[in-house]
Amino acid sequence: xxxxxxxxxxxxxxxxxxxxxxxxxxxxxxxxxxxxxxxxxxxxxxxxxxxxxxxxxxxxxxxxxxxxxxxxxxxxxxxxxxxxxxxxxxxxxxxxxxxxxxxxxxxxxxxxxxxxx
Numbered sequence: 001x002x003x004x005x006x007x008x009x010x011x012x013x014x015x016x017x018x019x020x021x022x023x024x025x026x027x028x029x030x031x032x033x034x035x036x037x038x039x040x041x042x043x044x045x046x047x048x049x050x051x052x053x054x055x056x057x058x059x060x061x062x063x064x065x066x067x068x069x070x071x072x073x074x075x076x077x078x079x080x081x082x083x084x085x086x087x088x089x090x091x092x093x094x095x096x097x098x099x100x101x102x103x104x105x106x107x108x109x110x111x112x113x114x115x116x117x
Contacts, residue, residue, distance in 0.1 A: 018064055018069055061073045
């Protein structure tokens with residue numbers, strides 16, 4: 001069960017419940033995966049509000065691994081999107097807000113990702 005006080009966010013995909021969490025390790029992984037350079041660059045990249053599908057996969061994968069699910073990016077790519085992109089975008093927005101607090105980047109837009117999928 002997700003503990004929101006620790007920055008954990010629940011997400012259900014394909015009938016399976018997952019816990020998302022952006023740990024320090026997950027944030028470092030994202031910096032590398034998105035070539036953000038540093039934490040400020042990562043925040044700016046995510047705040048742009050026009051994520052690529054690859055960005056969503058990297059963010060979801062890092063948050064899943066931070067939440068204790070040992071899934072590689074290939075396994076993340078194969079997860080079914082039960083509930084659609086809006087449910088995923090909402091959960092990712094929540095986990096970003098938990099990690100960045102008041103200065104949270106804008107949540108990923110499902111509409112922006114759909115247009116580039």
